[in-house]
Amino acid sequence: MIERTPIFNAVTYAIMLGGLLVVLLPVWMAFTAATQTVEAVNRIPFSFALGDELLTNLGAAWQRGDFGTKLANSFILATGVTLGKVMIAALSAFSIVYFNYRLRTIFFWVIFVTLMLPLEVRIVPTYAIAANALAPLQAILDVTGISALIAVLSGVQVSLQWNLLNSYVGLILPLVATATGTFLYRQFFMTVPDELAEAAKMDGAGAFRFFVEILMPLSRTNMLALATIMFVYAWNQYLWPLLVTTDRGTYGTAIIALKQMVPNPYGGLPDWNVAMAAALIVMLPPVVVVALMQRWFVRGLIATEK
Amino acid sequence: MSSISIRNVRKAYGKREVVHGVDLEFADGAFVVILGPSGCGKSTLLRMIAGLEEITAGEIRIGDKVVNRLEPRERGCAMVFQNYALYPHMSVAGNIGYALRVAGVPKAERERRVAEVARVVGLENYLSRRPGELSGGQRQRVAMGRAIVREPKVFLFDEPLSNLDAKLRVQMRAEIRRLHKRLAATSVFVTHDQVEAMTLADTLVVMNGGRVEQVGAPAEVYHRPRTRFVGAFIGAPAMNFIDGTMAADSFTFDGRRVAVEWPFARAHAGRPVALGVRPEQVELVAADSPGALPATVDFVEELGAGRVVYTDIDGLPFAVTLSEETDLAPGERVGLKLLPQSLHFFDGETGLRLGLAESVETSRAAVAAA
Ligand SMILES: Nc1ncnc2c1ncn2[C@@H]1O[C@H](COP(=O)(O)OP(=O)(O)O)[C@@H](O)[C@H]1O
Ligand SMILES: [Mg+2]
Numbered sequence: 001m002i003e004r005t006p007i008f009n010a011v012t013y014a015i016m017l018g019g020l021l022v023v024l025l026p027v028w029m030a031f032t033a034a035t036q037t038v039e040a041v042n043r044i045p046f047s048f049a050l051g052d053e054l055l056t057n058l059g060a061a062w063q064r065g066d067f068g069t070k071l072a073n074s075f076i077l078a079t080g081v082t083l084g085k086v087m088i089a090a091l092s093a094f095s096i097v098y099f100n101y102r103l104r105t106i107f108f109w110v111i112f113v114t115l116m117l118p119l120e121v122r123i124v125p126t127y128a129i130a131a132n133a134l135a136p137l138q139a140i141l142d143v144t145g146i147s148a149l150i151a152v153l154s155g156v157q158v159s160l161q162w163n164l165l166n167s168y169v170g171l172i173l174p175l176v177a178t179a180t181g182t183f184l185y186r187q188f189f190m191t192v193p194d195e196l197a198e199a200a201k202m203d204g205a206g207a208f209r210f211f212v213e214i215l216m217p218l219s220r221t222n223m224l225a226l227a228t229i230m231f232v233y234a235w236n237q238y239l240w241p242l243l244v245t246t247d248r249g250t251y252g253t254a255i256i257a258l259k260q261m262v263p264n265p266y267g268g269l270p271d272w273n274v275a276m277a278a279a280l281i282v283m284l285p286p287v288v289v290v291a292l293m294q295r296w297f298v299r300g301l302i303a304t305e306k
Numbered sequence: 307m308s309s310i311s312i313r314n315v316r317k318a319y320g321k322r323e324v325v326h327g328v329d330l331e332f333a334d335g336a337f338v339v340i341l342g343p344s345g346c347g348k349s350t351l352l353r354m355i356a357g358l359e360e361i362t363a364g365e366i367r368i369g370d371k372v373v374n375r376l377e378p379r380e381r382g383c384a385m386v387f388q389n390y391a392l393y394p395h396m397s398v399a400g401n402i403g404y405a406l407r408v409a410g411v412p413k414a415e416r417e418r419r420v421a422e423v424a425r426v427v428g429l430e431n432y433l434s435r436r437p438g439e440l441s442g443g444q445r446q447r448v449a450m451g452r453a454i455v456r457e458p459k460v461f462l463f464d465e466p467l468s469n470l471d472a473k474l475r476v477q478m479r480a481e482i483r484r485l486h487k488r489l490a491a492t493s494v495f496v497t498h499d500q501v502e503a504m505t506l507a508d509t510l511v512v513m514n515g516g517r518v519e520q521v522g523a524p525a526e527v528y529h530r531p532r533t534r535f536v537g538a539f540i541g542a543p544a545m546n547f548i549d550g551t552m553a554a555d556s557f558t559f560d561g562r563r564v565a566v567e568w569p570f571a572r573a574h575a576g577r578p579v580a581l582g583v584r585p586e587q588v589e590l591v592a593a594d595s596p597g598a599l600p601a602t603v604d605f606v607e608e609l610g611a612g613r614v615v616y617t618d619i620d621g622l623p624f625a626v627t628l629s630e631e632t633d634l635a636p637g638e639r640v641g642l643k644l645l646p647q648s649l650h651f652f653d654g655e656t657g658l659r660l661g662l663a664e665s666v667e668t669s670r671a672a673v674a675a676a
Binding site for chain 1: 385393
């Protein structure tokens with residue numbers, strides 16, 4: 001329902017401005033805090049006056065958080081998750097929409113169920129698998145008696161090991177395996193007229209060719225929208241990176257580093273100015289990505305290209 | 307170039323059968339039009355020829371090869387879809403040349419052939435445009451170009467003109483005709499538009515409810531509809547039907563009597579029969595003329611070149627076309643004089659044309675002799 005009356009418009013704008021304020025106020029507060037000295041930032045009440053310590057604080061935060069390494073790690077994580085997600089989502093949706101095989105409905109529901117099981121819910125089994133990615137295979141071999149058979153025949157005790165802890169693969173893979181993107185693609189693929197696939201068939205293009213040369217270019221806006229969402233989602237991950245990396249110096253992410261910079265209440269004066277400067281640093285990459293992509297992002301979510 | 311042979315072909319979706327055993331033979335280079343109401347299975351039949359639908363039972367041959375198990379690309383057919391199905395992200399040249407690209411034709415030759423086809427369909431100045439920047443007629447031409455470029459043995463058209471406005475439709479019809487003359491590939495054209503069907507077809511196939519009702523030249527189908535359905539479906543305004551009973555020398559209905567000169571009347575005497583009369587084969591005469599059916603004028607439709615007078619014979623609607631001007635007013639009483647040699651008789655139960663076994667010439671001759 002779209003109404004256009006002056007009063008209605010005014011109310012809409014008021015709500016929008018209110019929302020904007022709610023979103024921007026903390027950001028502005030972080031920014032002001034990051035410009036102040038440690039004494040100024042601890043003064044009560046909080047003053048929104050800008051100080052001139054921004055560069056000093058940023059420098060201190062960069063040093064202490066080791067953000068050179070951490071931002072790079074976060075970037076690898078977020079890019080990996082984004083690429084993996086976009087590819088898996090497109091392929092799985094392609095399979096669900098365009099192929100008619102007997103297990104299709106089952107796969108569809110399995111994927112659908114993962115929507116209800118985000119990483120936080122299945123974190124313990126996921127961790128177990130990350131600790132040894134081949135554990136399920138080992139279990140199958142043990143249960144079916146194949147490993148016992150091999151042990152008897154060759155004397156070799158089968159014990160498969162593939163540890164993903166403290167690795168980029170371990171960081172990335174579990175975050176890739178969810179269904180959100182599959183559904184976005186599925187919705188888009190269902191709006192693509194069947195005749196397009198049939199025309200491609202008549203032109204001699206096989207399934208893979210149709211996928212790469214026709215479906216993928218057509219879903220460009222969807223892909224960019226999904227990539228944007230996934231990048232921000234992966235960038236902001238905290239729990240999983242915390243669990244899977246023990247060697248934080250090498251594999252820690254920017255978000256973990258940021259969390260460690262939150263001053264604890266038992267020291268001297270809490271240096272919120274440096275913490276806020278760190279927050280600004282960590283916030284910047286996703287903001288840049290969203291700013292660059294927002295044109296596509298909005299289009300991909302609300303409409304499909306003709 | 308190839309003949310097409312369809313033998314006892316059936317199609318079922320799940321348990322529901324939608325094509326019930328179709329037998330057709332299309333000669334090499336023929337222009338075949340499949341005509342029928344919406345949902346009668348014409349697209350399904352066409353798509354089975356193309357290889358886009360599996361054939362539940364029966365056999366389809368293109369040339370002398372059974373194609374039941376062949377992929378679409380192996381059948382040598384090109385198809386033009388109703389909504390064109392152009393690739394929106396490719397230019398006109400990209401669309402036309404896609405099949406060649408897939409087939410691995412070298413770039414230089416591809417460009418040459420695309421340019422040539424573009425000239426044939428009149429798109430040489432639009433090669434770099436996207437489909438979104440073209441008019442409906444131009445998109446239609448791209449779709450045709452895409453089909454032509456592969457030099458297929460068989461062209462399949464699924465209602466390709468139904469998204470165009472009336473004027474463009476006439477124009478594209480002529481172009482398709484011209485193209486067919488030039489390429490001489492066997493063409494199968496599906497439509498629900500009888501004018502399109504009559505004007506394009508060498509061979510007309512009329513389908514209804516998943517069955518073939520009649521196959522023949524357009525004029526033959528028009529003049530000698532094999533079933534009541536075909537009679538009703540072809541011709542505008544539609545054929546008038548009167549349900550009644552046959553007698554030795556007349557047809558009676560509702561206590562009225564129409565004298566007929568029909569050599570087979572005696573053979574069918576006493577049976578329920580539907581009498582079919584085309585609106586253009588009726589004369590309007592004075593209400594009290596001897597032998598005329600009295601009727602009341604309902605309204606008159608002015609068509610410019612002619613006019614249709616809608617009358618009713620005591621509740622039974624009956625249309626008459628006139629070529630001359632008329633000042634008939636609603637409510638006026640008129641007489642309908644049915645031309646005896648232009649009556650069609652259909653079995654009251656099966657709807658099949660009666661006297662089918664005998665040729666037109668015999669019955670005409672008999673009428674003339676009588
Ligand atoms: N994919 C399908 N699944 C089930 N029924 C279908 C399918 N395609 C067509 N039908 C049915 O088959 C019948 C014939 O369809 P179609 O060949 O498209 O008719 P037409 O082209 O003559 O309008 C219709 O009753 C339609 O509902
Ligand atoms: Mg159809």
